[in-house]
Amino acid sequence: MTDHAVDSSRLYDEFVKGIWKENPVFVQVLGMCPMLAVTNSAVNALAMGLATAFVLIGSSVLVSLFRRLIPRQVRISTYIIIIATFVTVADFTLEAVVPTVHRELGAFISLIVVNCLILGRQEAFASRNPIHVALADAVGMAIGFAFALFCLGATREILGSGSLFGVSLFGENFEPWVIMVLPPGGFLMLGFILLFFNWVQQRRTLRPSRVSPATREAA
Amino acid sequence: MTQPEPHLLLRAAPFLRRGLTTPGLMTEVILALVPVILAAVYFFGVSALLVLTATTLGAVATEWLLSPVRPRGVALRDGSAILTGLILGLCLPPGLALWMAFLGGVVAIGLGKLAFGGLGQNLFNPALVGRAFLQAAFPTALTTWVPEGTITEVLSVRSGTFAAPFMQSSVDAVSTATPLGVMKFENVATPVADLLLGNSAGSLGETCGVVIIVCGVFMAWRRLFDWRIPVAILASVAAFSAVVWVFDPQASPSPAFMLGSGGLLFGAVYMATDPVTSPIAPRGVWIFGIGVGALVVLIRLWGGLPEGVMYAILLMNAATPLIDRISQPRGFGRGRAAA
Incomplete structure (x- = not known):
């Protein structure tokens, strides 16, 4: 009974940490290649987030399932093969379902294989934890990654094209910030978002008295 | 009881002081910019003043808001933010929308200076960072040059100045090419006399060569x-x-x-x-x-x-x-x- 309660609270912790406290982009600064390359529109960012989520969750479950069978010496190559399998599935699925998005994302779909976030979760977490914990961790990390991609993609699309999900926001006289859809815009915007995130974090740690007593007790 | 006159003054080096402080230097450079600003107003009218005001406001507001120096506003006293704003404004095209000019000032100070740690820490010239950002963000607006005018047109506002934020100007701009553009794409050289006297299109402060040379000599002196x-x-x-x-x-x-x-x-x-x-x-x-x-x-x-x-x-x-x-x-x- 108590064992079960402890277990579910741990599951919850593993799930939540990827979304905020150990967010793969804002805190761990992993997976920068897709983060900067394909976030020039919200749709592309979301598609990339979903594809990465599928690969991350799938391979985490599989790695966790086989964790006692995989020899230590060849574990990295084994993880890569597992990840590559899911990437291939995601690649073909996207090509069949949304060919336009697939064309825009181009090589970056295949490059999910080398996304250090995914390999990192296998090596650091999935290979050492039972399936349900690994699943909670992977889902949390995937949501955190997709959320970060979406933040960047949405801001870049709003400023760079004056639209969100292709819907025009400012009318036809909008002056697009060309730099935002170009690679430097990705770097700049990511910098600003990291700055904002760190600022929020800093305020939280600097002023613990702001947390209401009720929340502190609960924690 | 009288204090004995000290015969020997003990002091540490340096013994020769120039009395030149950062605010003093900034003030003198701003003074040396005044003729260039006047020339800009002569050739490009009120728009020049408006653009300069917008960039300076952007720079000063950013310094006030984001500078880590406390109490707030102390960082403004050395005048460097004003100088950056003015220099940025002087290297922008005359008919630029004011919101873009303001944004340029914000980027110049925020990204060009404060991100590196404030005055004296920056790797790049802040005004040029602002201009490079604007050039990359709005390539069309930054290469639309309005023709130079004379004192009779000093009160006319150049097209494009009053575009609403985030919008293009709805007025069709009267545009022309800079001497360098004419040279590059049509291989026609503007006479050097026109370049020196300012009878050519270009950024606000760059067209009148003579004024810049005189101010430069003054600053070198x-x-x-x-x-x-x-x-x-x-x-x-x-x-x-x-x-x-x-x-x-x-x-x-x-x-x-x-x-x-x-x-x-x-x-x-x-x-x-x-x-x-x-x-x-x-x-x-x-x-x-x-x-x-x-x-x-x-x-x-x-x-x-x-x-x-x-x-x-x-x-x-x-x-x-x-x-x-x-x-x-x-x-x-x-x-x-x-x-």
């Missing part, structure tokens, strides 16, 4: 900057372009045209000389200046853009820490190994 920097830049541009010109006088511009056109004079006098982003030792200063000059000639003659002063200075800004390292003078009494 007051020792507000190292005279070697503009001299090295101008001499190397003249030398490199003369070499090309001698071999191909038909297709390439004359050295005099190269010196007088575009932002070269303004950049050499007001932007490359920023003491924070240029080398310290004389040998390094020469390397820096010649590097800027070579890059300007390279970009103007063989690059895709008509003008390259901004990128030339920014690139050499990036090289400045390295130049400083290799050009460090030998300490007195030390061997060659210490050089």
Whole structure:
């Protein structure tokens, strides 16, 4: 009974940490290649987030399932093969379902294989934890990654094209910030978002008295 | 009881003081900018003042809001934010929308200065960072040049100035080409006299060569900057372009045209000389200046853009820490190994 309660609270912790406290982009600064390359529109960012989520969750479950069978010496190559399998599935699925998005994302779909976030979760977490914990961790990390991609993609699309999900926001006289859809815009915007995130974090740690007593007790 | 007159004053070095402080230096440079600003108003009317106000407001507001110096506003007292705003405004096109000019000021101080740690820490000239951002964000607006006017049109506002934030101006702009653009794409050189007197299109502060030269001489005389920097830049541009010109006088511009056109004079006098982003030792200063000059000639003659002063200075800004390292003078009494 108590064992079960402890277990579910741990599951919850593993799930939540990827979304905020150990967010793969804002805190761990992993997976920068897709983060900067394909976030020039919200749709592309979301598609990339979903594809990465599928690969991350799938391979985490599989790695966790086989964790006692995989020899230590060849574990990295084994993880890569597992990840590559899911990437291939995601690649073909996207090509069949949304060919336009697939064309825009181009090589970056295949490059999910080398996304250090995914390999990192296998090596650091999935290979050492039972399936349900690994699943909670992977889902949390995937949501955190997709959320970060979406933040960047949405801001870049709003400023760079004056639209969100292709819907025009400012009318036809909008002056697009060309730099935002170009690679430097990705770097700049990511910098600003990291700055904002760190600022929020800093305020939280600097002023613990702001947390209401009720929340502190609960924690 | 009378205090005995001290016969001996004990004091630590330095004994010779110039009394030049950061705010004092900034004030003098701003004073030296006034003639350039007046020339800009003469040729481009009220729009010039509006653009300058917008960039300065953007720069000052950002410094006030984001500078870590407390209490708030103390960082403004040295006047560097105002100077950055003015210099940025003077290298923008006259008909630029005010919201873009304001944004340029924000980026110049926020990204160009405060992100590096404030005054004295920045790697790149803040005003040029602001301009480079605007150039990359709004390439069309930054290359739309309104024709220069005379004193009779001083009250007319150039088209595009009052575009609503995030919007293009709905008025069709009367636009023309800068002397460098005409040279690059039509191979017609504007007479040098027009370049020096300001009878040409271009950024607010860059068209009137004579005023810039006079102000530059004044600043060199007051020792507000190292005279070697503009001299090295101008001499190397003249030398490199003369070499090309001698071999191909038909297709390439004359050295005099190269010196007088575009932002070269303004950049050499007001932007490359920023003491924070240029080398310290004389040998390094020469390397820096010649590097800027070579890059300007390279970009103007063989690059895709008509003008390259901004990128030339920014690139050499990036090289400045390295130049400083290799050009460090030998300490007195030390061997060659210490050089």
